[in-house]
Amino acid sequence: MPSDPSSGGPTAGAAAPERPAVDDAFLSALLDTPQDHEERPRGFVAVGDGSDADFRYLTGIAGVDRPSAFVRLVNERVVCPPVGAADIAARQFDGRVATARSGEPPGQRAAAVLKEASDRRPDGADVVLTPATIPHDAALYLERAGYELRSTAAVREARATKTGGEISAIGAVQDAAVAAVRRGASVLAAASAADDELRWEGGALTAERLRRAVDAELVRQGVQPGGRTVVTAGPSAQPEVPGGGRSDADAAVRVAEPVRIDVAPHGPHGYHGALSRTFVVDSDGGWERRAYVAVESALDAALGEIAPGVTISEVRREADAEVTAFGFDPGGEGTGPGDAVHGVGLTPRERPRSGGETVEPGSVVAVTPRVSDPDYGSVALGGLVAVREDGIDRLGEATWSFSPRPAE
Amino acid sequence: MPSDPSSGGPTAGAAAPERPAVDDAFLSALLDTPQDHEERPRGFVAVGDGSDADFRYLTGIAGVDRPSAFVRLVNERVVCPPVGAADIAARQFDGRVATARSGEPPGQRAAAVLKEASDRRPDGADVVLTPATIPHDAALYLERAGYELRSTAAVREARATKTGGEISAIGAVQDAAVAAVRRGASVLAAASAADDELRWEGGALTAERLRRAVDAELVRQGVQPGGRTVVTAGPSAQPEVPGGGRSDADAAVRVAEPVRIDVAPHGPHGYHGALSRTFVVDSDGGWERRAYVAVESALDAALGEIAPGVTISEVRREADAEVTAFGFDPGGEGTGPGDAVHGVGLTPRERPRSGGETVEPGSVVAVTPRVSDPDYGSVALGGLVAVREDGIDRLGEATWSFSPRPAE
Structure with missing residues (x-):
């Protein structure tokens, strides 16, 4: 007898929409590590959408299909979603939501979030860490805002070790x-x-x-x-x-x-x-x-x-x-x-x-x-x-x- | 009676794995258009994997999950897959396959393909067109090889009009x-x-x-x-x-x-x-x-x-x-x-x-x-x-x- 695919069946744990806990303490550690000249980086920036595994790992956000920026400061997690995705981000993200202005590219918004944080931490260098594959336009916005980019494979590496x-x-x-x-x-x-x-x-x-x-x-x-x-x-x-x-x-x-x-x-x-x-x-x-x-x-x-x-x-x-x-x-x-x-x-x-x-x-x-x-x-x-x-x-x-x- | 999901059913056209024909003549046109100083760009470069819609549109390649470069010269289409994906690329791609050396990043390979083509078309400027969101590391490889990048939204725009x-x-x-x-x-x-x-x-x-x-x-x-x-x-x-x-x-x-x-x-x-x-x-x-x-x-x-x-x-x-x-x-x-x-x-x-x-x-x-x-x-x-x-x-x-x- 053919079994019906939709009748009951185990409500497998696989179906639970909850996101398993991941720990981004590795980013705090990275931001507390002096780079050249004994200065610590201003922050870490990644740009992606809900289909990007690194971005999903960092933010827990799925289902937003336009690029957002994620900014990790030493003591704060910030996400910059496009206009209209603020509600979704607020629901799914554990941290501050700094929504972009209409048409504002995520790299530009990320630069603004970093600038704003500079007052609170004036001892940092103007170095910002990013994945090597950050979109080129986002990298250019950060560079134009005066930041020097250094690439890090830390996220990819962290993902390799599961909780x-x-x-x-x-x-x-x-x-x-x-x-x-x-x-x-x-x-x-x-x-x-x-x-x-x-x-x-x-x-x-x-x-x-x-x-x-x-x-x-x-x-x-x-x-x-x-x-x-x-x-x-x-x-x-x-x-x-x-x-x-x-x-x-x-x-x-x-x-x-x-x-x-x-x-x-x-x-x-x-x-x-x-x-x-x-x-x-x-x-x-x-x-x-x-x-x-x-x-x-x-x-x-x-x-x-x-x-x-x-x-x-x-x-x-x-x-x-x-x-x-x-x-x-x-x-x-x-x-x-x-x-x-x-x-x-x-x-x-x-x-x-x-x-x-x-x-x-x-x-x-x-x-x-x-x-x-x-x-x-x-x-x-x-x-x-x-x-x-x-x-x-x-x-x-x-x-x-x-x-x-x-x-x- | 529950219907069985796997019994027969129409072999819908949707199931056909064939890729519908798309036309990338817009890239030829773009490469024949003089930029600054009446010089035409050397080529167009995009970098992505099988999950990237632009890359899939340009190459027809699905199922390769490491980044490849696509290089469009005025008269030639070239794809640069990672080692081990050359067979898949050759099967799916309509054009030349220039496989990367082991560990060679796609941006570096794309720069080599452009250099090689320069002899054949010495009248071009050193301008290369890319999507604005090309991975930053690929952009840097192209810039280090002496190319000046200009961003183009041509692919995203072409995709908006279906054949x-x-x-x-x-x-x-x-x-x-x-x-x-x-x-x-x-x-x-x-x-x-x-x-x-x-x-x-x-x-x-x-x-x-x-x-x-x-x-x-x-x-x-x-x-x-x-x-x-x-x-x-x-x-x-x-x-x-x-x-x-x-x-x-x-x-x-x-x-x-x-x-x-x-x-x-x-x-x-x-x-x-x-x-x-x-x-x-x-x-x-x-x-x-x-x-x-x-x-x-x-x-x-x-x-x-x-x-x-x-x-x-x-x-x-x-x-x-x-x-x-x-x-x-x-x-x-x-x-x-x-x-x-x-x-x-x-x-x-x-x-x-x-x-x-x-x-x-x-x-x-x-x-x-x-x-x-x-x-x-x-x-x-x-x-x-x-x-x-x-x-x-x-x-x-x-x-x-x-x-x-x-x-x-």
């Missing part, structure tokens, strides 16, 4: 991801085969239909698929390439070919999950069975490697060595959606991510070893771990078999 | 929006009342359950809800504020109170729809009936006002005048999610949007008059129109009654 509240938020999204991939497995289990092609509920079971079933379950769980659910089946599958495998998304899934489901949904608070599973209906125990054992073993090896101070490269190498030991090609190191090991948080892929970046207590990391072969298809297995001083916690974990089983 | 392909893409998403809001109406129609509270499929029908049912239908139609579906019911509804009305999202919807459904989904190609409807179960013909007539009349008036050359303010004023004529307060001009009149495209709200911006042939505009009162609730009615030289086309249009009716 307990952030880890809980990610864990709740991951629970929704588990339910959705289980739904995919139960659709596969319920499918019947005709001439080696799977049929389900009166029609061919295509990768596209399976993707929609998985997305519907994500929605039922109160999280957003975000357009990142990828279902690929058969030899031509290229899940690492956006749109890869879509060319045959409307062809029926076949018996004995690997069906890979990758999801990376996010909750109302903006935090993401990441889960990959591969199923085979009536496997004949060939390539896909060996590939599955290889990625399962690679996942175990990679998870065993994760500990504070270990680099992303080291974790990847551990997974790759295992895949190679089973006689498969692990492929090159990806830096796109193909990243096998990367941090997860307010964005689906974030620090630690580059090879030399290290896993630390508070890191939440996706580990997804996979094996692809144009003659057979793609097999992947992966999920999320939260790193502690003395170990790791697997988030939303579930042990599943290779063959899809009906939902309990 | 036929873009309008079709938006129309297909709008069809999915219509189906989803209809699904919401059919859930309301199927609900039963107990002590004035609605019940549906074995539990209280809450705004949150209704939202998930609407989102599941969007997903079934192959589009993404994007976290922008808002269902509000009852007096405390504040749909114009993100999260507003969520405080009672888990309370049962009641008989005779307005239930407002707003959706703004997007298709795989990134283009958005926008639809708002309000339903009342067993209305007693009081405030909500009069409010509905007012917004219906305001919508007609606003649509009648839309024509090439008319400003956004003029359209808003027409709607507001009608709302006022019915004895309601139209509220202030919003610039956030509360905008009653705004363009729609690769972002849910875009040009024309500010009061003085005009509607032109090729504009796609959302018009959503609404009336809110803390004693009664919120009533809105709105959809999308595409503007022609000699008229307007309503996209995904459907005439519905105020009382929810079961799906046909």
Whole structure:
């Protein structure tokens, strides 16, 4: 019986719109640190909108789609929203709201807020800290107001270490991801085969239909698929390439070919999950069975490697060595959606991510070893771990078999 | 009987991953236009990732989540993706791919591409055009390479005028929006009342359950809800504020109170729809009936006002005048999610949007008059129109009654 996606269902923690607490004490520390000439910076300025993860992290503001400035003084948090967004900002922001005048660019407003604060703290230098990627026009407004800009990666770095509240938020999204991939497995289990092609509920079971079933379950769980659910089946599958495998998304899934489901949904608070599973209906125990054992073993090896101070490269190498030991090609190191090991948080892929970046207590990391072969298809297995001083916690974990089983 | 969200369903045009054709000849024209001293700019540079609408518009690249540079020379289109994203870029981009070296920032790579092109076009000045919001670090790399930057709003302006392909893409998403809001109406129609509270499929029908049912239908139609579906019911509804009305999202919807459904989904190609409807179960013909007539009349008036050359303010004023004529307060001009009149495209709200911006042939505009009162609730009615030289086309249009009716 088809389950209805909107009937009841758990009101998962993932659905809670509350924003997990983050701590921006790192900015106070930064502003109390003397720069050149023993002078402390006047403040920190970032400019973004509700879709910008750094801005959302700093302000908690979502849903304002014109750029605002965030100004952090040593003892005060100020946000400068555009006219008309003052109410929303006041509701969502913990600090002072200094609304821009009509048409006033956020960089100009930020400069005014800094000037106003100068009287209260005349000992500071005219240095202002910003992310390197602050919009150029905002940087020019600050420079014209007499400030010298220094770039800082402090926000990006702070985001890499999650608080307990952030880890809980990610864990709740991951629970929704588990339910959705289980739904995919139960659709596969319920499918019947005709001439080696799977049929389900009166029609061919295509990768596209399976993707929609998985997305519907994500929605039922109160999280957003975000357009990142990828279902690929058969030899031509290229899940690492956006749109890869879509060319045959409307062809029926076949018996004995690997069906890979990758999801990376996010909750109302903006935090993401990441889960990959591969199923085979009536496997004949060939390539896909060996590939599955290889990625399962690679996942175990990679998870065993994760500990504070270990680099992303080291974790990847551990997974790759295992895949190679089973006689498969692990492929090159990806830096796109193909990243096998990367941090997860307010964005689906974030620090630690580059090879030399290290896993630390508070890191939440996706580990997804996979094996692809144009003659057979793609097999992947992966999920999320939260790193502690003395170990790791697997988030939303579930042990599943290779063959899809009906939902309990 | 609950309908299953993943079973078959129309393979809507909205699901087509193909990107509608856009024309960047405006950039050629811009590069052939002499700036100061009768010299033409060397090129145009933008920096963004797959989540940046300007960058997606210029390159067609989605799914690369690290910044790339786009360089437009007078006769050539070049994209500079980070290492590892070269394959994806080559697949999605119509032009030359000049992949960055490992760790090379996109601004630095763009400067190298410009330098390389100088030999071929030695008559150009050292002026380079960029959007005003290009990341500051990229601007500095270009300046250090000897280029003088001039900002241009050409891309944002070009995006405001849609091609036929873009309008079709938006129309297909709008069809999915219509189906989803209809699904919401059919859930309301199927609900039963107990002590004035609605019940549906074995539990209280809450705004949150209704939202998930609407989102599941969007997903079934192959589009993404994007976290922008808002269902509000009852007096405390504040749909114009993100999260507003969520405080009672888990309370049962009641008989005779307005239930407002707003959706703004997007298709795989990134283009958005926008639809708002309000339903009342067993209305007693009081405030909500009069409010509905007012917004219906305001919508007609606003649509009648839309024509090439008319400003956004003029359209808003027409709607507001009608709302006022019915004895309601139209509220202030919003610039956030509360905008009653705004363009729609690769972002849910875009040009024309500010009061003085005009509607032109090729504009796609959302018009959503609404009336809110803390004693009664919120009533809105709105959809999308595409503007022609000699008229307007309503996209995904459907005439519905105020009382929810079961799906046909």
